[in-house]
Amino acid sequence: MARTRKRSIRVDDVDYRWTASRADPGHVVVRVWGVDSSQDIRLEARVAFDDPWRNYGPIITTDPERVAEVFASDPITPRLVERLIRAALAGPVSGA
Incomplete structure (x- = not known):
């Protein structure tokens, strides 16, 4: 992931922006926030992702x-x- 690009998404009539950036060799961080300044919606999630370009040898x-x-x-x-x-x-999630 060479650069972080802000993208738009609409969920249930609410507009959000989001980005994905590398956290470490096996994960990316997805950040989401509300577009409307009155919304205090912020989400950060670490998602597993093994970049096929960086892991080409092990994958093949x-x-x-x-x-x-x-x-x-x-x-x-x-x-x-x-x-x-x-x-x-x-x-x-309960019990987590």
Whole structure:
């Protein structure tokens, strides 16, 4: 992830902005905030992501049937960000 780009998303008629940036070799941090200044909505989530460009060697040498369980290479998409927002709005998970 060369640069951090601010993106827009709308969930349940509320506008948000979000970014994704590298946290460490196996994770990115997704940050979300409300667009309206009256909203005090801030979310930060650490998401597993093994960059295929940085992990090319290990990925191609891993048993092909195990790649999906060993590496988290799904990109950070608006659908994922929407799920993160909905989970945060639902409140804390009990027993966590």
